[in-house]
Amino acid sequence: MNQTTNTILMIRPVAFRMNEQTAVNNYYQKVLDNTTPTTVNAKAQQEFDSFVEKLRAVGVNVIVVDDTVDPDTPDSIFPNNWISFHESGEVVLYPMFAENRRLERREDILDLLEEQGFEITDIWDYTSAEEDELFLEGTGSLLLDRANGKTYCALSPRADEGLVIEFCEEFENDPVIFEAFQTVDGERKHIYHTNVMMCLAETFAVICADCIDDKQERKTVLNNLKTSGKEVITITEEQVNNFAGNMLQIKGANEERFLVMSTQAYNSLTEAQIKAIEKHCSIIHSSLDTIEACGGGSARCMMAEVFLPQN
Numbered sequence: 180m181n182q183t184t185n186t187i188l189m190i191r192p193v194a195f196r197m198n199e200q201t202a203v204n205n206y207y208q209k210v211l212d213n214t215t216p217t218t219v220n221a222k223a224q225q226e227f228d229s230f231v232e233k234l235r236a237v238g239v240n241v242i243v244v245d246d247t248v249d250p251d252t253p254d255s256i257f258p259n260n261w262i263s264f265h266e267s268g269e270v271v272l273y274p275m276f277a278e279n280r281r282l283e284r285r286e287d288i289l290d291l292l293e294e295q296g297f298e299i300t301d302i303w304d305y306t307s308a309e310e311d312e313l314f315l316e317g318t319g320s321l322l323l324d325r326a327n328g329k330t331y332c333a334l335s336p337r338a339d340e341g342l343v344i345e346f347c348e349e350f351e352n353d354p355v356i357f358e359a360f361q362t363v364d365g366e367r368k369h370i371y372h373t374n375v376m377m378c379l380a381e382t383f384a385v386i387c388a389d390c391i392d393d394k395q396e397r398k399t400v401l402n403n404l405k406t407s408g409k410e411v412i413t414i415t416e417e418q419v420n421n422f423a424g425n426m427l428q429i430k431g432a433n434e435e436r437f438l439v440m441s442t443q444a445y446n447s448l449t450e451a452q453i454k455a456i457e458k459h460c461s462i463i464h465s466s467l468d469t470i471e472a473c474g475g476g477s478a479r480c481m482m483a484e485v486f487l488p489q490n
Contacts, residue, residue, distance in 0.1 A: 180266055180325040182381045185430040186240040186485040188264075188288070189231060192256045193246045195223040195473065222469040227256065230465040230481070234439070237463065238432025242485070244291065250282040256470060257480040258283065260316040260372075264292075265350070266325070266486045268300030273317045274308040276337045281309065297487040303349060308342060315342040319372035319480060322379050327407040328352050331377065331400065333359035333390075335369040355403045357396040359387075361416060367392065374479050376419050380428035380438060383410040383459050387419045412455045414448075421447035422467075422477035428460060429484070436460035441467040441477045 194216070234241050246255040254260075254277070261284050263271045270289065275281045284306070293299060305315060315321070320338035322331040330352040332343045340356060347354040359376050360367040370376050370390060378385040384404045388411075391397040404411050414423045426440040438460050445453075445464035456462060464478075471477050 180328075181486065182324070182326045182379070183428050183430050183436060184484045184486050185238070185434075186242065187234065187429060188242050188244065188258055188262075188292075188483040188485055189227070189481055190255045190258045190283075191227055191243055191245050192220060192223050192253075193248050194251060195220045195253055195256055195470070219469060219473055223256065223473070226465070226467050226470050227481070230467065230478070233463055233465050234429075234431075237435070237437060239429055239437075242292070242295070244285075244288055251279060252283045254280050254474060254476075255283045256474060257319070257476050258483040259374075259480055260319045262288075262483055263318050263321075263323075264297075264483070264485045264487045266488065268298045268488055269303060270299055270301070270487075271303045271317070271346070272306050273320075274306050274314045274342070275316060276314045281306070292485065292487065296490045297485065298490055299487060305342060305346075308339070313339040313342055315339055315346065316372060318484070319374050319476075321346065322373050322377055323352070324379055324407060325486075326381065329355055329403060329407065331355045331357075331373060331379070331403070333357055333370055333373040333376065335359075335371050337371055338373070355400060357391055357400055358393065359390040360392050361390060361419065370419075372476075372480075374425055375422070375476075376424040378424060378426040378428075378438075378479065379409070380459065381436065382408065383412055383456070385412045385414055385424060385426060385456070387414050387416055387424055389413075389416055390419065410455070410459070412452060414452065418444075418447045422471055423447050425477035425479040427479040427482055427484070429482070437463045439463045439478050439482070441465065441471060443468060443471060444477060
């Protein structure tokens with residue numbers, strides 16, 4: 180199984196803003212003073228377009244779908260939370276914590292992919308779990324080590340342990356389950372998505388081990404990464420606050436690998452960390468300041484990887 184893909188699905192926002200429904204447990208979201216919703220959306224669109232341009236410039240196949248004004252989906256720019264695509268041709272639809280995020284799920288996107296020659300053999304739909312207030316937010320919650328058959332997940336109000344295990348059984352993956360925390364106003368609170376504090380690439384992993392308070396859990400996670408042959412590059416909680424954990428490795432032209440992140444994340448890294456990453460692949464970064472501040476998510480959240488087979 181491949182760990183990286185050349186094809187990415189991205190949703191261009193039409194009404195991006197801070198989502199009050201997700202702010203209850205996403206402590207990275209901020210209210211930007213003196214900005215109107217129109218200004219915020221215009222800035223987000225500029226950041227989005229510039230980001231897509233950088234990816235396409237190195238040969239990444241970016242499929243851009245425009246969001247719709249109705250229904251109101253302020254977080255549609257983060258599609259990786261509601262859908263994942265697999266080499267087997269399977270697609271997974273996930274249960275979402277915020278009610279207005281559930282409206283992001285669009286069947287027409289699957290039709291579009293099929294029109295472009297991608298093959299969908301089966302759809303796993305976990306969305307009925309929402310009725311029981313159980314959630315699992317896609318590759319925000321689940322970090323898939325596709326090559327080694329492991330799934331890493333930090334439990335939170337948006338990642339239910341039972342659903343993680345169910346997913347792992349269906350995809351024949353070994354679950355690596357733990358809890359990750361951040362300090363908010365002097366208290367340790369769950370990090371809402373695993374992909375904020377951890378990134379899995381082919382030959383390395385970027386992780387904030389300090390977010391895993393339980394020493395045994397921390398040891399288990401690090402051992403799993405090492406036994407899978409990955410160099411572990413650690414980052415600090417302060418760097419996590421700058422979205423340095425929210426990165427994704429993708430393929431460009433001629434199979435060249437790139438680690439994609441925001442400029443804020445890149446600027447928070449030390450020279451030693453950058454060198455450690457660049458031993459494995461090149462880095463692409465793009466300014467996502469407005470998207471990060473209002474959305475509480477960054478580069479990785481904006482990209483849904485497409486691993487589907489092509490006709």
